[in-house]
Every structure is written in C-alpha cells, then in structure tokens.
Amino acid sequence: MLSKSQIKLITSLKQKKYRQQHGFFVVEGVKTITELLQSHLELYKLYTTKPFNINAKDEELVSDQELKRISFLTTPNTALAIFKIPEPKPISTTGLIVVLDAVRDPGNLGTIIRLCDWFGVTELVCSKETVDRFNPKVVQATMGSITRVNVNYVDLVPFLKTSSLPVYGAFMDGENVYKSTLPKNGILVMGNEANGVSKEVEAVITEKIAIPRFGELQATESLNVATATAILLSEFRRG
C-alpha cells in the first residue's frame, strides 16, 4: 500500500523545485527503467504492478489503481521508478558539441538528447532558460539516452567565448548547409522554438548555417527545432 507521504513525494517531482529539493526524478515504463537500472544511476524506489525481471532492491508491488494515482502519464505503464539525480560531469570541450539556447519544450529536449546519443554527441550544453533535463516529459522522450549524454546548464556567452572550437549556429538566413564544409569537431547552437538564437549568443557565433526550404513561397516558415537538429547533426556526421 502506498502511503500518503509517498504519493505526495512522487507527485511533487513533476515540479523542478521539488526535484531539486529532494534530489530525485521520475521515470516510467519497464523498458526505460530497465535501461536506467543498468546504468550508473542510483535507484531510490521502484513501484511496479508485476515483479521486475531484473534484480531491483527497493521494489514495491502496487496495484494498477495505485500506479494510476502516481503516474504522470494519461495511459500509465506498469512501473514507475524514482532515481537519484546524479552530479553533472564536467563538460568535455572536444568533439562535436550541441548547445541549446532556451529550448522550452520538453519533447524537443528529449528528442534532441536521443539524437545526440544516436550521432555520438556526448556533450549537450544548455542555457539556464532551457527546460530541465529531469522534467518527466523530457525523460520519457529520451528513451534511456539520458544516461549516455552529459547535459549541463551554463551561461552560454562565457562558455562559447572561451571555447577553442568553431561555433556554428542555425539561422534562417545562414549559409546553405548543403554547400558548407563542416568540421569534424565543433559546436552547433540551436535556438528557442519561437525566437531562434538570442542576440547575445548570436554575437559569439562564427558560422551561420541554414537548411534550405524546397517548398513553395507560401510554405511553412520554419522547421521544428528537434527536426532541424536532426538534419544538421546528420550533415556534420555524414562527412
């Protein structure tokens, strides 16, 4: 049986301030939980309707109804786990790095973390206005990639200014990316959903690139930030 204080703790973790206060975040779904149990992350508590098929101490069997009460999903899975928020690792400033300037949508951040994992980008650097990586919708969208991509929140301008890597940014009026020669190592800056890259960050970008539009004049005015990141990472990696 779930106690009132357990339910209160879990539901509070929807909000960033309580995640920071308690040092916990929530993951749902057997597949993702299994993947996280095999990572460096430390489990605090697992609530599941069926005994788990891997050795998880701190497992507590709950009924479907109980799970429904604590789940953040409209259609709950069969398990919900609370993990401890790990200490962020320092940023390794080599290779290909993705930087996000105030990306607000949790689904977009989750998709971008998954893309980084696919394309072998291990460092994702976010402005402090970017949505929290332990937001439950972000964690859900990453599908386990969250354990393999190091996500840090920093002041972007000093970070970019002190980097020795070339700084590329996605802009509507940038150079056609299909005609650009992209380096193996560099930084790719992606902007906010509505406003793109901020003025302050734009000032420290060395190369502006754009994905050309092929539709009619009337066509959609922009690509979603996650799909644009997909295309640009593909361009950096395709060689």
Added chain:
Amino acid sequence: MLSKSQIKLITSLKQKKYRQQHGFFVVEGVKTITELLQSHLELYKLYTTKPFNINAKDEELVSDQELKRISFLTTPNTALAIFKIPEPKPISTTGLIVVLDAVRDPGNLGTIIRLCDWFGVTELVCSKETVDRFNPKVVQATMGSITRVNVNYVDLVPFLKTSSLPVYGAFMDGENVYKSTLPKNGILVMGNEANGVSKEVEAVITEKIAIPRFGELQATESLNVATATAILLSEFRRG
C-alpha cells in the same frame, strides 16, 4: 454565450468518429487559424476572446472561461475555430512522395506534414492504420502546413505495387543512406514507431535505406520516426 449543444459539438470533435459524422475539425491559435482562413478551407464557426483582425464571418466572441471549456489544450490560446473537412484531392503520383505505414503518434504525423511542406513534398500517403490527419494534436503540430500537403489514406500494398516510381523504405539494416544515390523522384516509406515497416509493405519495397548510427554500441536503438523522416527527406533533396 455558448449553448450546451455548441459545447457538445465542439468537444465531440476530439474523436474521429464524430469528426467524420459532422464533417468538421478543430483548430486552435490565432496564427494557425489566420493561415487556414486564407486557404481553400471553409470556416464553419470561430470562437474568439478578441475580435479577429481579418474578416471572418461566423465569428462569435466568448469569454476566457468559455474558451477554456471548449479548448483541447491545457493552456488555451485566445481562439478556437471549426473548419469543414475538405474532400481529399486525388494523389498525384509524380515527384517525391512520403508514405507512412501505421504511424500512430499525432505529434509525429503533424511534424511529418510540416517537414513535407518544408521539403516541397505535396503528397503524403498513409496506411489506414495511421493516425487521422484531423486529430487536434496533428493539426496543432502542423502549424498551418495541413493546407499545403495532400494527405490520403489508402491500402498501401496495391498503391505501391501500381506505382512506377522507385520505392525506398527506412530500415535499421538498410544501405547507408549517405552512400546511396537517391533519385529526384521516388517514394519514401516510413514505418510504425515500435515495429517499423510491416512485412506486407516490406515485400513491395525496392530499396532499403538506413541512417547510420555514430554513437557507442550501447547507444539508443532507433531514431524517432519524425526525426528519421527529416534526415531522409534532407538526403533526397540535398542533391
């Protein structure tokens, strides 16, 4: 004042069967509604908290509270419109065509419609198991692109069998797309989120392509279908 029957009609349009029965679908947000009002689509009724800045007959002013009652969004915009579902145009089987085999997530379909619009793909052909294009979450994610991409629902196998275009499909074990020579005109088949392309459809595909993974062995096992579509359309168009 909204009548009970108006509220009942609007909220029923969340479900496909009522959209089909009434021949209506719902759009929210001033920007998208404005775009749709300028298209070939026919407005049935507009509910807005502020008078609209373009000439929209059948406009009805509502309070914020009334809008909240009829909105499908957790944070409602200032306007909600009901449009008539247009007759689908016949499929033009030339150029580059995207085919979806049982894509279920409304956000994915909406993003793919927006991508088609960006890359000048005017024909999107879906299996009958694919989510409905007038699902409110699909409409929301298309950001107005829905008026420029012709979406049809057909039996894929006979459609693909009778096409004279080469049929490409996205598979985990396909040929490296970066090393493939892609044609200007062709069909690109994308599969279901969990299961990929179905066996029946796979049998009529002529070229299997894949986006190579650059991460560690442990990395994420697949890309999201919308981000994979973004990368593959970019590859078809980049020349």
